[in-house]
Amino acid sequence: MKEKVDILKNVDWDNLTFSITPTRSMYLAYCENNEGWKAGQLEPYGDITISPSAGVLNYGQGVFEGLKAFHSVKNRIVLFRPDRNASRMHESAIRLCIPPVPEKMFMDAVIAVVHDNVDFVPQQKKGSLYIRPCIWGSGPVLGVKPAPSYTFIIYVSPVGPYFPGGLKCLSLKVTNLYHRAAPKGLGNVKAIGNYSAALYPHKLAKKHGFDEVIYVNAANENFIEEVGSANLFVLKDSCLKTPRLGGSILPGVTRDSVIQIAGEILGLEVQETDVTINDVLNADELFCSGTAAVITPIGKVSTDDESREIGGNRIGSLTREIYDILTGIQNESREDPFAWVQPVMGL
Ligand SMILES: Cc1ncc(COP(=O)(O)O)c(C=O)c1O
Known part of the structure; x- marks a missing residue:
């Protein structure tokens, strides 16, 4: 005791x-x-x-x-x-x-x-x-x-929160210096080595004032993949896009939950598809998803050539709605139509 x-x-x-x-x-x-x-x-x-x-x-x-x-x-x-x-x-x-x-x-x-x-x-x-x-x-x-x-x-x-500041918008850098993972490599599984590979790119990004890195596809550097520890979503004209699985992207549990919330609760068109650097730069809203990151808005994206503010560097209304629904299901303040929540103990 x-x-x-x-x-x-x-x-x-x-x-x-x-x-x-x-x-x-x-x-x-x-x-x-x-x-x-x-x-x-x-x-x-x-x-x-x-x-x-x-x-x-x-x-x-x-x-x-x-x-x-x-x-x-x-x-x-x-x-x-x-x-x-x-x-x-x-x-x-x-x-x-x-x-x-x-x-x-x-x-x-x-x-x-x-x-x-x-x-x-x-x-x-x-x-x-x-x-x-x-x-x-x-x-x-x-x-x-x-x-x-x-x-x-x-x-x-x-x-507590993975990114300090809770729902504060992140500033991300699209890196063309490093790949997180290669097609047919280990990116689609949670192998420990994937994370040591991401330490140095992350350290460099931090040094230059960014919160995290957006990785591009190793086979086609025009396509974006994910953030070091979260999946990415792009909203444009009421269509929500996220990079398709099957290559070197981790199949996130939160990613799958966002797809279902957006499609089945909010009635949005959701596409798992190729997402380009241009899609990211021209997004109406941009956010990342993960168990640790939950739903974190992205307010600024930079490449080597340019830097863009997304949605006025403020959390977008859809991002906020998805955050509220996801966290509401998790803390049981909302109905759980998908039976995602598993009680393990009454208090
Ligand atoms: C590389 C990577 N991508 C995406 C995610 C998000 O996955 P999940 O939503 O299952 O936490 C994580 C976190 O586990 C991750 O490490």
């Missing part, structure tokens, strides 16, 4: 940012020598030991997910579309020769960690509990090959 009070005391609930706050426990399960995943268990949150020749450390054999638990207005804790994260992690694991975690095991493990850390779920309007499942090749390898054993770990952290 004393330990519980002490960890919670250190959380600044009114000023949560998107950063790690240690919580009570994490979930760990192991798969040894291709013998299948053994039942996992909760352990106190903390450092783990790992072989210096682990596949994940030497060859990046790791995948991860990100989802959130919310304290809803119905005074219960809910998850948002966790089944989509379970199935995406399955796809990611297969691509990296990692034994996939059965989807039921994934769901049970997520629920167990949320239950045990329920007092770390922020109150409504203060934030959410970010849930980070990872699978790592933790067994030793020297030659480049799949690791002999794997660790499935889930840790959680209370978080």
Whole structure:
């Protein structure tokens, strides 16, 4: 009980940012020598030991997910579309020769960690509990090959907005210096290496005063793909466009939710198609979507040649509406016609 009070005391609930706050426990399960995943268990949150020749450390054999638990207005804790994260992690694991975690095991493990850390779920309007499942090749390898054993770990952290300032408009740079991912590479799965590749472009963009980078397609540099950790949407003349999947873009859970909200609730025309740099520069509204980013408006886009304000550098009315509907479904203040919200605990 004393330990519980002490960890919670250190959380600044009114000023949560998107950063790690240690919580009570994490979930760990192991798969040894291709013998299948053994039942996992909760352990106190903390450092783990790992072989210096682990596949994940030497060859990046790791995948991860990100989802959130919310304290809803119905005074219960809910998850948002966790089944989509379970199935995406399955796809990611297969691509990296990692034994996939059965989807039921994934769901049970997520629920167990949320239950045990329920007092770390922020109150409504203060934030959410970010849930980070990872699978790592933790067994030793020297030659480049799949690791002999794997660790499935889930840790959680209370978080606030990913982009400081909440719904403040972002200023983005279309980079022609770096690609995030290549067609037929790893961009369409949540491989850990994708994110280290994006660190330097992001650092450069920050240095020049931008919030983030817009990546273009490696095979056709006229087409845009996504932001380092969120998908992109362009509104023009009441048509909402987003880059089509099937190449190197991550199939975002929020992206899919936006498509359904825009098409089925708002009755907009939605196109998953090729989106050009020109489309972005000439948008009426522009926003990005992600579990961490939620819906974040983009008010300025720059290329090497020009810089354009989008919608007067103010959040557009459609962006605001989609934000309100999505967050309303997530916190149960709105009807959930798609059955996306999964309650895990009454309070
Ligand atoms: C590269 C990338 N694109 C898009 C997204 C948005 O995906 P989701 O909506 O599932 O969080 C993320 C975040 O997970 C991401 O890392």
